[in-house]
Amino acid sequence: xxxxxxxxxxxxxxxxxxxxxxxxxxxxxxxxxxxxxxxxxxxxxxxxxxxxxxxxxxxxxxxxxxxxxxxxxxxxxxxxxxxxxxxxxxxxxxxxxxxxxxxxxxxxxxxxxxxxxxxxxxxxxxxx
Numbered sequence: 001x002x003x004x005x006x007x008x009x010x011x012x013x014x015x016x017x018x019x020x021x022x023x024x025x026x027x028x029x030x031x032x033x034x035x036x037x038x039x040x041x042x043x044x045x046x047x048x049x050x051x052x053x054x055x056x057x058x059x060x061x062x063x064x065x066x067x068x069x070x071x072x073x074x075x076x077x078x079x080x081x082x083x084x085x086x087x088x089x090x091x092x093x094x095x096x097x098x099x100x101x102x103x104x105x106x107x108x109x110x111x112x113x114x115x116x117x118x119x120x121x122x123x124x125x126x127x128x
Contacts, residue, residue, distance in 0.1 A: 013110035036096035040103020048107040
């Protein structure tokens with residue numbers, strides 16, 4: 001199974017975890033919690049994509065391609081954007097900041113789910 005297929009599956013996991021988490025947040029805390037979780041899941045997805053691009057570019061650099069200065073700027077800039085977004089949510093938005101912070105972990109949950117899926121697939125392959 002190729003890494004591109006695994007990455008696509010993890011992106012799909014982020015999407016449905018974000019949707020299910022938003023429904024659970026809505027049941028627990030209403031629309032502000034659901035919106036906050038959905039915003040956090042969206043940021044988590046964008047961050048996952050940025051990390052993937054960064055890793056791909058690091059691989060190109062290791063293979064001999066010249067490094068791009070833009071990559072280092074984006075690496076630092078994403079944390080500034082995350083902090084600014086949290087400030088705006090806390091100060092001006094009715095969305096729930098704790099729910100948004102919980103939504104940020106959807107990519108982590110997607111990686112864990114994919115790891116469990118691959119372990120189960122490997123275990124079933126070795127049994128038969």
